[in-house]
Amino acid sequence: xxxxxxQLKEEFKKYLKRKNMKITQSRLDLIxxxxxxxxxxxxxxxxxxxxxxxxxRVSRSTIYRTIKLLQEFGAIKEVIKQNNRTIYEFVVGxxxxxxxxxxxxxxxxxxVNEDIENLQDEVCKEYDFEPMNHRLEIFGICSDCRRKxx
Amino acid sequence: xxxxxxQLKEEFKKYLKRKNMKITQSRLDLIxxxxxxxxxxxxxxxxxxxxxxxxxRVSRSTIYRTIKLLQEFGAIKEVIKQNNRTIYEFVVGxxxxxxxxxxxxxxxxxxVNEDIENLQDEVCKEYDFEPMNHRLEIFGICSDCRRKxx
DNA sequence: TATCTTAATGAAAGTCAATCTCAATCAGCT
DNA sequence: AGCTGATTGAGATTGACTTTCATTAAGATA
Ligand SMILES: [Mn+2]
Ligand SMILES: [Mn+2]
Ligand SMILES: [Zn+2]
Ligand SMILES: [Zn+2]
Numbered sequence: 139x140x141x142x143x144x145q146l147k148e149e150f151k152k153y154l155k156r157k158n159m160k161i162t163q164s165r166l167d168l169i170x171x172x173x174x175x176x177x178x179x180x181x182x183x184x185x186x187x188x189x190x191x192x193x194x195r196v197s198r199s200t201i202y203r204t205i206k207l208l209q210e211f212g213a214i215k216e217v218i219k220q221n222n223r224t225i226y227e228f229v230v231g232x233x234x235x236x237x238x239x240x241x242x243x244x245x246x247x248x249x250v251n252e253d254i255e256n257l258q259d260e261v262c263k264e265y266d267f268e269p270m271n272h273r274l275e276i277f278g279i280c281s282d283c284r285r286k287x288x
Numbered sequence: 289x290x291x292x293x294x295q296l297k298e299e300f301k302k303y304l305k306r307k308n309m310k311i312t313q314s315r316l317d318l319i320x321x322x323x324x325x326x327x328x329x330x331x332x333x334x335x336x337x338x339x340x341x342x343x344x345r346v347s348r349s350t351i352y353r354t355i356k357l358l359q360e361f362g363a364i365k366e367v368i369k370q371n372n373r374t375i376y377e378f379v380v381g382x383x384x385x386x387x388x389x390x391x392x393x394x395x396x397x398x399x400v401n402e403d404i405e406n407l408q409d410e411v412c413k414e415y416d417f418e419p420m421n422h423r424l425e426i427f428g429i430c431s432d433c434r435r436k437x438x
Numbered sequence: 439t440a441t442c443t444t445a446a447t448g449a450a451a452g453t454c455a456a457t458c459t460c461a462a463t464c465a466g467c468t
Numbered sequence: 469a470g471c472t473g474a475t476t477g478a479g480a481t482t483g484a485c486t487t488t489c490a491t492t493a494a495g496a497t498a
């Protein structure tokens with residue numbers, strides 16, 4: 139579960155070189171920032187958080203561009219699409235998992251279920267479909283919110 | 289699988305009365321149109337299609353408002369959220385199912401898997417989470433597109 | 439049926455996430 | 469240090485969706 143940040147950055151540098159892209163300070167900074175954020179996040183939230191750490195400014199444009207890049211690289215995933223908001227997660231060093239989303243308080247519960255994963259693979263085989271990624275979102279009411287509502 | 293449209297409309301009328309809302313021509317027309325559309329759809333697509341049938345004009349605003357209403361009523365579901373587009377489906381008379389989405393050609397394959405559904409319920413029990421609805425989207429490449437790419 | 443009250447509608451304006459544009463800057467090769 | 473092309477930031481733009489508000493229609497009442 140522990141991420142070797144330096145190793146990750148080295149891999150990212152190789153990835154950038156392979157794509158003839160430049161290793162810039164902004165890109166490396168964002169990896170650091172994302173690795174230390176430790177929560178599911180929305181881009182706008184990240185923009186604010188990054189600009190609050192005044193050490194070095196990174197523009198909104200660059201943050202959007204780098205998030206897309208890190209998604210292709212595989213360090214970040216879109217985990218929830220609700221209303222018209224996208225919630226992301228830094229997934230390096232985290233095993234794959236899916237999410238329960240409380241529609242009342244927004245709480246996000248992570249779960250792992252190997253059986254569901256295997257069944258998905260079976261379904262894909264059945265339809266001769268090559269899966270690349272998936273998103274299972276279960277929307278409902280968490281225990282805390284149910285207790286409050288009584 | 290066969291939907292009794294009149295019965296559906298009667299239920300929708302009751303639903304509207306319960307909510308002190310009016311039974312309007314636009315609302316009834318949209319149920320007819322949606323029931324006859326027979327495909328997954330995006331709102332903008334529906335707006336165009338509806339306005340191409342010149343029998344009676346319904347504005348974009350009303351279409352958006354009615355789609356939201358029909359979602360609450362349960363006749364329509366958001367089935368895919370990708371990029372910043374939402375794909376809907378008229379679900380009356382259709383058993384619950386999930387989707388494989390080809391990221392190359394946009395093809396949507398529907399599948400039913402009771403085992404996955406049951407496992408989801410188990411997960412929810414485990415976390416004392418009351419599920420309301422869920423969305424399982426598997427993104428990948430369909431067989432046709434894989435053949436083309438060889 | 440005519441009248442009245444209130445919800446629904448349409449057109450246009452507004453919102454908001456995300457993308458694009460382009461001049462200035464930076465990475466990194468020589 | 470100088471060169472070349474990728475990257476950046478600020479602001480403009482897009483596109484899906486929502487809101488506003490004057491007008492219209494539903495449907496209850498008499
Ligand atoms: Mn997660
Ligand atoms: Mn479907
Ligand atoms: Zn909750
Ligand atoms: Zn395809």
